[in-house]
Amino acid sequence: MTSRALDLLGAFDAEHRSLTLSELARRAGLPLATAHRLVGELHRWGALSRLASGEYVIGRRLWDLGLLAPVQSGLRQAASPFLHDLYGATLATVHLAVRDGCEVLYVDRLAGHVSVPVVSAVGSRLPLHATGVGKVLLAYAPEAVRAEAFGRLTRITPYTVTQPARLAEQLRRVRAEGYATTGEEMSLGACSVAVPVGGDSVVAALGIVVPDLRRDKARLVAALQVAARGIARTLASAE
Amino acid sequence: MTSRALDLLGAFDAEHRSLTLSELARRAGLPLATAHRLVGELHRWGALSRLASGEYVIGRRLWDLGLLAPVQSGLRQAASPFLHDLYGATLATVHLAVRDGCEVLYVDRLAGHVSVPVVSAVGSRLPLHATGVGKVLLAYAPEAVRAEAFGRLTRITPYTVTQPARLAEQLRRVRAEGYATTGEEMSLGACSVAVPVGGDSVVAALGIVVPDLRRDKARLVAALQVAARGIARTLASAE
DNA sequence: ACTTACCTTCCATTGAACGGAAGGGGTGGC
DNA sequence: GCCACCCCTTCCGTTCAATGGAAGGTAAGT
Numbered sequence: 001m002t003s004r005a006l007d008l009l010g011a012f013d014a015e016h017r018s019l020t021l022s023e024l025a026r027r028a029g030l031p032l033a034t035a036h037r038l039v040g041e042l043h044r045w046g047a048l049s050r051l052a053s054g055e056y057v058i059g060r061r062l063w064d065l066g067l068l069a070p071v072q073s074g075l076r077q078a079a080s081p082f083l084h085d086l087y088g089a090t091l092a093t094v095h096l097a098v099r100d101g102c103e104v105l106y107v108d109r110l111a112g113h114v115s116v117p118v119v120s121a122v123g124s125r126l127p128l129h130a131t132g133v134g135k136v137l138l139a140y141a142p143e144a145v146r147a148e149a150f151g152r153l154t155r156i157t158p159y160t161v162t163q164p165a166r167l168a169e170q171l172r173r174v175r176a177e178g179y180a181t182t183g184e185e186m187s188l189g190a191c192s193v194a195v196p197v198g199g200d201s202v203v204a205a206l207g208i209v210v211p212d213l214r215r216d217k218a219r220l221v222a223a224l225q226v227a228a229r230g231i232a233r234t235l236a237s238a239e
Numbered sequence: 240m241t242s243r244a245l246d247l248l249g250a251f252d253a254e255h256r257s258l259t260l261s262e263l264a265r266r267a268g269l270p271l272a273t274a275h276r277l278v279g280e281l282h283r284w285g286a287l288s289r290l291a292s293g294e295y296v297i298g299r300r301l302w303d304l305g306l307l308a309p310v311q312s313g314l315r316q317a318a319s320p321f322l323h324d325l326y327g328a329t330l331a332t333v334h335l336a337v338r339d340g341c342e343v344l345y346v347d348r349l350a351g352h353v354s355v356p357v358v359s360a361v362g363s364r365l366p367l368h369a370t371g372v373g374k375v376l377l378a379y380a381p382e383a384v385r386a387e388a389f390g391r392l393t394r395i396t397p398y399t400v401t402q403p404a405r406l407a408e409q410l411r412r413v414r415a416e417g418y419a420t421t422g423e424e425m426s427l428g429a430c431s432v433a434v435p436v437g438g439d440s441v442v443a444a445l446g447i448v449v450p451d452l453r454r455d456k457a458r459l460v461a462a463l464q465v466a467a468r469g470i471a472r473t474l475a476s477a478e
Numbered sequence: 479a480c481t482t483a484c485c486t487t488c489c490a491t492t493g494a495a496c497g498g499a500a501g502g503g504g505t506g507g508c
Numbered sequence: 509g510c511c512a513c514c515c516c517t518t519c520c521g522t523t524c525a526a527t528g529g530a531a532g533g534t535a536a537g538t
Contacts, residue, residue, distance in 0.1 A: 002244040002277060002526090004495095006284045009304060017307050022515060031497050036517070038241060038495095045245045049309075054516080058308040060339055065248060066305020067362035068256050069297040070288075077360075081352045084326065100299060113320045121316075123306035241495090243526095261484060270528050275486070277526095293485085 004030060005038045009047065009058075014124065018055040071098065075204055076108050078234040079197075082227040083110050083206075089223045092208040095120060095194075099137040099205075102149050104128055107204065119187055129153050129167055130160050132192030133205035135180035139171040140202035146171075159184045179221050181213060193217065195224045198232050206231065243269060244277045248286065248297075253363060257294040310337060314443055315347050317473040318436075321466040322349045322445075328462045331447040334359060334433075338376040338444075341388050343367055346443065358426055368392050368406055369399050371431030372444035374419035378410040379441035385410075398423045418460050420452060432456065434463045437471050445470065 011019060011027035019027065025035035039056060042048045046061030075098070083094050087110050096108040103125040120126060128134040128141075128149045138149055153162040161167050174180040179195045186192075194207030206228045208220060250258060250266035258266065264274035278295060281287045285300030306312075314337070322333050326349050335347040342364040359365060367373040367380075367388045377388055392401040400406050413419040418434045425431075433446030445467045447459060 002241055002280050003284065005241045005244065006280070006286065010284075012304060012307055014307065017309070017312065020515075021517095032516085033497050033499090033518085034495080037497095041241050041245070045242065045249075047245065058304055060308060060310060060344065062301065063305040063308035063310055064344075064362045065251060065297055066302040068251055068253065069299060069302035070256070071299060071302055081350065084323065084349070084351070087323065088327070105299070110323070111319065112323070123303050259484075260486095271485085272487085272528050272530090273526080 004028070004034065005042060008035065008038055008042065009062075012058055014121075018051060018053075018057045020055050024056065071105070071107055074235065075231075079108060079204075079206075079231045082230045082234075083108060085230075086206070086208065086223055086227045087112065090208055090210070090220060092210045092220075095133055095205075095207045095209065096197075097131075097133040097137065097205050097207070098203070099128070099141060099145070100125065102128060102145060102152075104131055104134040104137060104205075106133075126186065127152070127154060127156075129162075130156050130182065130186045131207070132180050132182045132194030132209075133207040135170065135174055135182065136194045136196050136205040136207070137202070139174035139180065140196055156186055157184055157188055161185060179224065180207075181217070183213065193220050193224060195221065195228045197228045198235070203235070204231075243267070243273065244281060247274060247277055247281065248301075251297055253360070257290060257292075257296045259294050263295060310344070310346055313474065314470075318347060318443075318445075318470045321469045321473075322347060324469075325349075325445070325447065325462060325466045326351065329447055329449070329459060331449045331459075334372055334431075334444075334446045334448065335436075336370075336372040336376065336444050336446070337442070338367070338380060338384070339364065341367060341384060341391075343370055343373040343376060343444075345372075365425065366391070366393060366395075368401075369395050369421065369425045370446070371419050371421045371433030371448075372446040374409065374413055374421065375433045375435050375444040375446070376441070378413035378419065379435055395425055396423055396427055398427075400424060418463065419446075420456070422452065432459050432463060434460065434467045436467045437474070442474070443470075 007028040008024055011024050021036060021039060022032060024039060025032045028035065039048060043050060046059045048056045049059040050056055079096050083096060087094050091112060094110040095106060097104045097106050106120045106122055106124050109120060109122050126134065128138040138146060150164050153164065153167065155162050161170065179193055182192045184190060189211060190209050191211065191213040192207050192209045193213065194205050196202040197204040197206050206224055208224065246267040247263055250263050260275060260278060261271060263278060264271045267274060278287060282289060285298045287295045288298040289295055318335050322335060326333050330351060333349040334345060336343045336345050345359045345361055345363050348359060348361050365373060367377040377385060389403045392403065392406065394401050400409065418432055421431045423429060428450060429448050430452040431446050431448045432452065433444050435441040436443040436445050445463055447463065
């Protein structure tokens with residue numbers, strides 16, 4: 001059964017980037033001998049590679065393949081130069097994200113030498129209601145998604161918005177004003193602003209994280225919108 | 240056989256990012272019915288996703304997995320801010336690459352709005368002898384690799400170095416001077432400079448591509464070396 | 479209406495995956 | 509030094525699930 005091999009790959013996640021054979025077998029629920037053979041095949045093919053310690057990690061070949069996924073090819077390439085502009089203009093951590101079901105998926109991220117404590121990493125997923133890019137994506141998401149997201153407004157910090165009515169009001173303002181903000185709703189000491197990318201249909205969200213927003217929100221929003229428009233234009237002309 | 244499924248995944252490459260079922264079957268050398276079932280399994284798991292047109296592409300889940308690969312986690316994160324500094328200082332296309340067997344594997348890339356025509360993309364592979372980062376990696380590679388690489392010095396442009404003796408001499412200079420250069424050896428109109436990252440053992444190469452090198456090579460090399468040292472230091476302190 | 483090309487489903491055959499068991503290596507406890 | 513523990517690797521007879529040829533369905537092109 002092919003799916004056995006996939007289960008083995010599925011045993012890896014952000015907290016378990018390297019696993020021994022027995023851990024793999026346990027996590028995938030496979031007998032050791034079976035895991036051994038399958039892992040061997042995956043290794044031979046290049047899907048897994050083996051550290052000096054004997055532990056297995058995701059291999060180069062899967063990394064390559066992942067880069068061919070559409071999430072990345074079009075959007076990331078188009079966005080890349082604008083993310084730099086944005087970083088240059090704001091010196092804040094810059095995020096490019098898309099919606100994947102009921103979560104924010106961070107597609108690209110650009111951080112300077114020192115940055116506000118930020119939990120996101122490229123490829124990581126966070127709830128939609130507690131981040132700037134998340135609120136943007138939620139504001140423009142289909143009704144079904146919004147309904148589901150409202151069903152699980154988990155509290156992350158004391159400032160996380162967990163009341164449906166209040167979140168709904170915020171989303172209305174996002175649509176009206178064209179940007180979303182958060183204040184320490186995902187992690188303490190971090191505020192964020194985000195704008196949608198794409199006109200009629202929102203394909204992504206662009207956001208920055210800063211320690212404080214009161215000072216020059218207007219300037220940041222303006223910079224974000226310039227970049228977002230640039231990305232949208234590049235995407236449209238590439239199509 | 241699990242490897243059948245892997246062959247199907249292997250059918251995707253930079254030129255074939257989306258494939259129909261029959262193309263997949265053909266490229267993987269499998270009977271259509273077999274390919275159909277396997278593709279179905281891969282799709283259900285999330286390794287493949289299906290476009291509106293019916294064609295298959297690499298799915299999000301593989302993209303996620305790829306990001307867990309070690310190439311990326313340590314090196315890219317450590318390098319990211321320095322790549323950025325480097326771009327700011329030179330306004331050239333910046334490359335971070337590692338050696339994968341007998342090829343250069345581009346791990347990160349940072350380009351401005353306009354850039355010299357460059358063939359590389361993140362995740363792409365190029366021969367070691369025709370690029371700046373490649374020459375650096377080759378210069379510090381084990382003897383066995385060098386031998387193999389010398390066996391296939393394919394000509395890419397009229398300026399590509401294809402004589403083993405001449406390349407050997409160049410590599411000697413790379414080791415002596417600490418940087419490598421190319422002049423239109425990979426694509427016309429593009430020159431490059433690159434330096435090694437890491438002290439005793441070279442873990443990566445850092446390079447930039449510019450239209451012309453005669454003007455301020457010294458300044459570029461200096462900027463590269465500052466960045467490379469920064470990356471190495473970050474890597475070491477993270478370990 | 480005919481041709482072509484692609485996708486999907488079915489099902490009897492068969493050979494390749496399966497996993498229990500046994501062997502080897504390394505580490506730590508006493 | 510010896511034993512206990514854990515992890516990795518190899519072997520091999522059984523069996524059951526993958527296989528792929530064939531046939532049916534759909535869509536587009538002439």
